[in-house]
Amino acid sequence: MSARFSRLCLIGLGLIGSSIARAVREKDLAGTIVAVDASEFVRARVRELGLADEITDSPQAGVSGADGVILCVPVGANAAVGAAIGPCLKPGAIVSDVGSVKAAVVRDVAPHLPANVHLVPAHPVAGTEFSGPDAGFASLFTNRWCILTPPEGQDEVAVAKIRAFWEAIGSNVEVMTPQHHDLVLAITSHVPHLIAYNIVRTADDLETVTEGEVIKFSAGGFRDFTRIAASDPTMWRDVFLHNREAVLEMVARFSEDLAQLARMVRWGDGDGLHALFTRTRAIRKSIIASGQETAAPDFGRSGPPKS
Amino acid sequence: MSARFSRLCLIGLGLIGSSIARAVREKDLAGTIVAVDASEFVRARVRELGLADEITDSPQAGVSGADGVILCVPVGANAAVGAAIGPCLKPGAIVSDVGSVKAAVVRDVAPHLPANVHLVPAHPVAGTEFSGPDAGFASLFTNRWCILTPPEGQDEVAVAKIRAFWEAIGSNVEVMTPQHHDLVLAITSHVPHLIAYNIVRTADDLETVTEGEVIKFSAGGFRDFTRIAASDPTMWRDVFLHNREAVLEMVARFSEDLAQLARMVRWGDGDGLHALFTRTRAIRKSIIASGQETAAPDFGRSGPPKS
Numbered sequence: 001m002s003a004r005f006s007r008l009c010l011i012g013l014g015l016i017g018s019s020i021a022r023a024v025r026e027k028d029l030a031g032t033i034v035a036v037d038a039s040e041f042v043r044a045r046v047r048e049l050g051l052a053d054e055i056t057d058s059p060q061a062g063v064s065g066a067d068g069v070i071l072c073v074p075v076g077a078n079a080a081v082g083a084a085i086g087p088c089l090k091p092g093a094i095v096s097d098v099g100s101v102k103a104a105v106v107r108d109v110a111p112h113l114p115a116n117v118h119l120v121p122a123h124p125v126a127g128t129e130f131s132g133p134d135a136g137f138a139s140l141f142t143n144r145w146c147i148l149t150p151p152e153g154q155d156e157v158a159v160a161k162i163r164a165f166w167e168a169i170g171s172n173v174e175v176m177t178p179q180h181h182d183l184v185l186a187i188t189s190h191v192p193h194l195i196a197y198n199i200v201r202t203a204d205d206l207e208t209v210t211e212g213e214v215i216k217f218s219a220g221g222f223r224d225f226t227r228i229a230a231s232d233p234t235m236w237r238d239v240f241l242h243n244r245e246a247v248l249e250m251v252a253r254f255s256e257d258l259a260q261l262a263r264m265v266r267w268g269d270g271d272g273l274h275a276l277f278t279r280t281r282a283i284r285k286s287i288i289a290s291g292q293e294t295a296a297p298d299f300g301r302s303g304p305p306k307s
Numbered sequence: 308m309s310a311r312f313s314r315l316c317l318i319g320l321g322l323i324g325s326s327i328a329r330a331v332r333e334k335d336l337a338g339t340i341v342a343v344d345a346s347e348f349v350r351a352r353v354r355e356l357g358l359a360d361e362i363t364d365s366p367q368a369g370v371s372g373a374d375g376v377i378l379c380v381p382v383g384a385n386a387a388v389g390a391a392i393g394p395c396l397k398p399g400a401i402v403s404d405v406g407s408v409k410a411a412v413v414r415d416v417a418p419h420l421p422a423n424v425h426l427v428p429a430h431p432v433a434g435t436e437f438s439g440p441d442a443g444f445a446s447l448f449t450n451r452w453c454i455l456t457p458p459e460g461q462d463e464v465a466v467a468k469i470r471a472f473w474e475a476i477g478s479n480v481e482v483m484t485p486q487h488h489d490l491v492l493a494i495t496s497h498v499p500h501l502i503a504y505n506i507v508r509t510a511d512d513l514e515t516v517t518e519g520e521v522i523k524f525s526a527g528g529f530r531d532f533t534r535i536a537a538s539d540p541t542m543w544r545d546v547f548l549h550n551r552e553a554v555l556e557m558v559a560r561f562s563e564d565l566a567q568l569a570r571m572v573r574w575g576d577g578d579g580l581h582a583l584f585t586r587t588r589a590i591r592k593s594i595i596a597s598g599q600e601t602a603a604p605d606f607g608r609s610g611p612p613k614s
Contacts, residue, residue, distance in 0.1 A: 125527045129591065144526055184520045187510045189527025195502060198568050200587040202561045203494045213491045215593050219451055220432045220496025221535050223594060228528050230591030233584035240572045240580060251569045254509045255562065261505050262558045265547045273547060277540035280507040284436065284537030286522050287530060
């Protein structure tokens with residue numbers, strides 16, 4: 001199965017879209033790269049950075065003749081983009097995306113696509129807290145997971161092509177249902193972001209502790225949360241609104257657990273706390289062993305360890 | 308003010324104690340380094356690593372003749388160590404510590420010290436998720452903050468010496484009351500750790516999502532929490548039990564805020580979410596500007612950015 005498209009249209013050239021463009025160039029995964037973006041500023045940067053062969057503000061023009069189309073817009077924009085491009089898609093084209101929620105993508109985009117077009121939603125589980133075409137880099141997806149959630153009965157050749165595409169980019173590919181994806185990501189990504197946003201806000205609201213102190217002493221742990229609390233506001237607003245049920249369910253579980261933990265602190269249950277903290281430490285080791293993290297102390301921020 | 312001690316006794320040679328030993332050697336901040344540790348394994352490693360000039364399991368013997376003593380044990384052990392060393396301290400000696408809570412240290416240690424000994428509690432705000440003498444490194448404290456919380460009216464020369472000591476090690480020094488320290492650290496360090504421990508546990512408890520999936524897809528955000536949820540269980544049990552009031556107050560604020568955020572998700576308040584996420588992003592920028600963090604995307608885990 002060739003991973004290469006003749007004409008690949010990327011809609012939205014932010015962190016993810018521009019990283020794909022760079023990776024596609026580097027690995028020669030498209031004959032022609034077409035970049036579509038509504039922002040004049042983004043189009044100008046894409047031109048200056050040389051990320052695409054053709055650049056347009058029109059999704060309809062962009063997808064014309066394309067055998068591959070990847071939506072890289074905030075998930076709240078998918079329905080409108082789907083409606084715009086539906087009538088202009090080439091028969092046999094494959095439409096994919098990069099959204100962090102998947103059931104909503106299928107719900108919002110599928111109805112707009114002609115029967116002879118194949119929808120293969122995808123979610124590359126990678127990112128940074130930066131946004132825009134300048135923030136992207138070709139190795140963003142290297143050794144990261146990309147989850148495909150093809151609708152039941154989807155054309156197997158189309159699914160195999162999107163798999164080959166992401167593997168060529170350097171990702172490991174996994175297939176699951178949109179519903180299971182949204183549950184897994186609610187706990188591994190969405191709720192962690194919500195909690196990070198929340199604690200940064202709680203800290204910022206404190207009148208007895210100054211913002212200067214919060215920033216100064218952030219190396220005590222708070223710092224780790226601020227990175228993901230700096231992620232793109234539009235993208236994340238849309239994620240929460242489009243994975244509402246799973247997010248609320250996970251927040252409820254988290255809150256119950258936190259209440260129990262606070263109770264252990266209040267009543268001085270040292271043994272209970274110690275047992276819990278020992279258990280969580282083991283999970284960290286598994287993540288490092290799986291290659292999804294570095295074991296360097298302090299992420300190497302303090303320089304290389306010396307003895 | 309000389310930063311140097313003639314005979315410096317470090318009690319507890321874990322991550323922090325062994326990092327101090329390494330920094331003291333590197334900067335020549337003591338004539339003799341005495342290491343005290345209750346663990347035979349730790350004493351053997353300290354000997355093999357050459358971290359101290361004298362090594363003993365006896366706090367009483369260790370502090371004899373020392374003009375500087377630094378307690379580097381979990382804060383729950385401070386009272387017992389204070390009681391043990393009190394009668395053996397040299398007149399004029401300075402006793403300090405590295406605990407993450409400060410009011411409890413003053414409460415637990417001060418009563419055991421003779422009137423002619425100076426207590427200058429300190430908290431270097433630095434660390435990694437690793438423990439033990441092998442995990443330490445001399446640059447751990449470089450460009451990090453060290454907070455001193457001397458009791459009111461404490462000998463100014465003793466305070467100045469501990470300040471000079473930490474500055475020589477490479478830290479920036481700040482002075483505040485123990486009560487204010489405990490409030491600031493509750494929000495910048497203690498509650499972030501509690502929340503990180505909690506979400507790792509919540510994720511691990513999910514039966515519909517496998518542990519394998521939690522680990523695989525941790526790059527979506529969860530990963531950032533697991534680092535601090537891998538911190539030393541004994542140290543953190545003691546921190547929570549010794550800063551109970553401030554921790555519970557901050558957890559209550561956090562929980563109220565999270566409930567409001569969940570409500571915004573439930574009722575689809577996209578504008579409210581966007582405004583909040585924009586505000587938290589600005590705080591991250593301040594932390595990077597203050598030099599307490601690197602701006603490298605993904606902490607540089609994905610390799611250097613390329614365009």
